[in-house]
Amino acid sequence: MPNQTEETRGTTKTISIRDLNKFYGSFHALKDFSIDVEAGEFLVLLGPSGCGKSTALRMIAGLESISSGTLQIGEQDATNVLPKYRDIAMVFQSYALYPHKTVAENIGFPLKVAKTPKAEMDAAVRAAAEQVELGELLDRLPGQLSGGQRQRVALARAIIRRPSVFLMDEPLSNLDAKLRGNMRAELKRMQSELGITTIYVTHDQIEAMTLAHRVAIMKDGELQQLATPKEVYSQPANLFVAGFMGSPPMNFLEGGVVNGEFGTEESRFALPGAPDTAHAVVGFRPEDCTLVAPGAGLVDARVYTVEMTGDLVLVTLELGGAHLVVKMDKDFEIDTDVTAGIAVQPDNLFLFDGNSGDRVDWTGPRS
Amino acid sequence: MSTPARPHRSIFEPPAIGQMSLATKIVLYSVLIGWSLFVLFPVYWLLITSFKEATAVNEGPFFIPWVDFQPSLHAWKELFVIDYADTLRAYFNSIIISLAATALSVLVGSMAAYALSRVEYAPNLITILFFVALLALVAVSVGVWGIDWRLAAAVGVALFFFLARAVGNLYQVRLQNGDILFWIISQRILAPIVVVVPIYMMFQSVRMLDTHLAIILTYTVVNMPIVVWLMYDFFNSIPRDLEESAQLDGATMIGIFREIVLPLSRAGLAATTLLVMILSWNEYLLALFLSTSRAQTMPILVAAMNAGERGILWWTMSVAIIVMIIPVVVLAVILQKYISKGLLVGAVKG
Amino acid sequence: MSRNSALNEWLDKNMGRIFLAPAVTLILIFSIFPLIASLILAFARVRFTGGGFKVRFAGWRNFDKQLFGSEQFHLLGTFTEISVPGWLFGLLATGGLVWWMVRYVRSRFTWFGFIGRLITFAMALGLSWMFAATLLSGNPFGTVGTTLFYVIVGCGIQFVIGTALAFACSQTIRGSTYFRVIFFVPMMITPIGVGYIFRMMADTTKGPFANVWQWVGLGEFAWAADPWAARVFIIVADSWQWIPFVFIMMLAAFESVPRDLGEAAEIDGASRWQSFWEITWPHVLPIAATVMLIRAIEAFKIVDLPNIMTSGGPGIATESVSLQAYYAWRALDLGQASAIAYILLFITVVICVSFFNLVVLARVRNQR
Incomplete structure (x- = not known):
């Protein structure tokens, strides 16, 4: 190994990805993927399964070959570098703990293959284990640990090397909901303490929103939007992003715009300043609208179901075959099959081009 | 192996799902016990024959030692005291040859199987x-x-x-991994008789006939397809995450193979080892061709007991067969807890 | 350090080849090269001269002698006239095979599949007529017939008994662990030993069942002198030895059937019998096919039991093809030995590949 890497080991690095492509035979799994990750940044790759996010991560790790494009880690071109020389650590969805090795051996494995002296290794293992609060479990086998503890072992194994880059492939998805919340918080604190560049793959938008400095949303091998969580939420680049972010997702009405007025088959309302198109989509978030008396809101719809979640009430309404969800206060009550109006502040309306799906920067009522 | 524990049930409760009727039970047990007798009786006969004098064998069937006939150790003495040189040489030959051939074919075969399950080839x-x-x-x-x-x-x-x-x-x-795999496994279809004549001539021309090495190498090749077959499926069942993680941590392929893959495949390796060991230990035809005296193995020794002037010496032959069982039993006991598990993995997807 | 790491680097990059190379090399030297050499020998006449040997090209003469010439009775059987049942069987088999081919050509057609099936067709046709002309016409058959008898009847018996025992042992019964250990015992005994043990067992004058033989009036009956008795006797010994193998494999298969499937079936009201045929059997069938393929491949090689138990006798009644080749080799007739071995190889490959393609793979294809 060149000495240069020894010196720079552990210092956080930038990652610059240019036009990365991946083909499996004729299947185009990743299309012209380009991202610059800043040093110390927490970047989340978000998307549904099969969108290419894991492929992208595995290409950065070196576990998949790069069909075309370049990858730079720090100052070094890493496109064709073997995984072990990329100075990265990865946490797998399955944790990839070696079932026949104890916790201590698992954590120490990266140092063992680097032929670190025994005493130094033991100290490092102890320190890493302390950091993830695993101190007493060092002699156990992975099979004797709970899901959360296994997760911690995997993390400890990743941090013990002081890598320049962390890669995480859905590390929390095998945990139950409560534990996932805790680990998410810990993960975030640990990353900011260590300050190591992290790329994190998930399909869970809550994880993406809470953890990321920036989120990269992907679909069908293509990058849809790269922005801060706040931006992704408030200024989604297109229909896909708007529909993917938020829980429950954004409501959509399909129709057309004529003379500043948006019309569907069932209803029409004013959308001053919007450009005329035959095919447009209007979106609004469930949390941005309320139910009012019929005729008083933007549109009228029939109540389909009412769900009580504890802290709020989700009302689903039906309008021309589409379902619209409205988040209401927890004391709200309404019967099914009655008609109600949905009121939305014009500020909270998003307009999308019906053909391309891109968001139309509709500045009309806001300015 | 273990049967699931059934909760204690009082006689008044109706029989649970899966409970057998008495008639079924009787049929089942009589079949199992009957077959056990069929399996064990020849072994019992073998055992008592090894303690019989020639007269006790030749003068009609005698079944129970001390009652029907007086057991004696003369056959054991003949084989291990009088003729000990021949017996022990064949015994050690067999042990050396089958151990070496087993080790070699399991090592070479599992390396190939691992490579085929992980690396893409396109010859x-x-x-x-x-x-x-x-x-x-x-x-x-x-x-x-x-x-x-x-x-x-x-x-x-x-x-x-x-x-x-x-x-x-x-x-x-371009061929693919599957083609290579099939090619290796298909070698097992070859009857030894097809290849043994040229192998004989090959070893003759390099003056290696009747040596351990010649038989070891031949056995290795003959048994390797089985190893590749069983171990390929076994390696495929090990999650790749583990190896990828080790790869990122800087381990080499040899290191991964030794530190992670082999320890995780212990079950499969144990079963494969036992199977290959039994096959090499019992092999007859190839040894018949390739050994004459110095490298003679036990099966040849036993088979040759037929050719004596006094007819077949059933008693010494029985002793020889019994001592041939011992190492297999020892190995099977050592590896037994893996047998059922390991064989399954190989067979299920084969 | 750097030298070491350069070496490691090189090793890592070429590890794929390094891992596969020993296996391929060994097979090339000890399997492929002998295979080619054997083919050359099969077309040659070998003469031993002093220390070495001389090889002279002999064309098809070796095969001609085995298949049509003076050794035909030995390999294939004695052909005189075909009896009425022989004709009946032969024509029936021919009709069936032709129908099978026509059906294939009509349903889907690829050249590859067609030629493969044509070879299977020719082999099956030849073997059917061989049986029609020998066994069914009262003529003795040769080593090919004997070997097929060992393979088909022997494997059939082993499969039925082994599977039945495995199914019995897979039930939750007391003592099943002991039964498993006991049933495994014959596999630990060397085949040579099994041969001798069964010679003792079948001895009508001083074997353990001598009194029984006397009582039924077979006291003077010499097993080894009657062709069919000798063949059955070898099959019994072979089955005793190999049923454990089928048993172990099928036991593993039965135990791999998910418990909840059977339980769900029982809750749905299926009887034990229905649940076996509808749930368990389809689940273990692919494994059963594989196990039988393995067993058949090994059974084609049978040589030790006939050699030990009967030396191929009486006459050639229990001689397998392998044994015939061995005897030819012992008579220093290497050309004949190789030709016989190649005929065996051809039959084995065609039958095993056909079985694999038409039974094992067909199942996989249908599932897709």
């Missing part, structure tokens, strides 16, 4: 056919035309290296 069929054609040409020129084999081999190698690339670039038919 060119045309180059391979070219190679085989050259091999045939060399064989013909040595065997039929009487050209010196060193010369023929050298010319063959040279031709291959100069021409193979050119031919291979012109025509390409």
